[in-house]
Amino acid sequence: MKTRVQVILEEEERESLRQQARREGxxxxxxxxxxxxxxxxxxxxEKRLSTADDLEAFFEACDARETGRExxxxxxxxVIERSRRSRDGDP
Numbered sequence: 001m002k003t004r005v006q007v008i009l010e011e012e013e014r015e016s017l018r019q020q021a022r023r024e025g026x027x028x029x030x031x032x033x034x035x036x037x038x039x040x041x042x043x044x045x046e047k048r049l050s051t052a053d054d055l056e057a058f059f060e061a062c063d064a065r066e067t068g069r070e071x072x073x074x075x076x077x078x079v080i081e082r083s084r085r086s087r088d089g090d091p
Contacts, residue, residue, distance in 0.1 A: 007032065 009017070014028070021031030049055050071079075 017031065018028045021028045024031060026034065044061075049058055
């Protein structure tokens with residue numbers, strides 16, 4: 001379920017944020033949302049995992065947050081190899 005949140009900004013702040021969002025190819029709303037998620041993630045990353053329960057909770061949170069499937073190692077290697085070839089000018 002989605003919910004709307006109102007953020008009160010000075011006009012100058014809004015314009016500065018809107019311009020930055022546009023430079024990053026995002027709407028102002030999407031940019032603010034991503035900034036909030038990034039900040040929350042960085043704060044959570046600071047939290048120490050000191051017990052097995054902490055570690056289990058961390059992985060459960062990761063599983064709940066992520067969607068899709070993790071590529072196989074062979075797929076990672078293929079991406080790395082393509083990147084190397086493109087950097088070296090090979091097709």
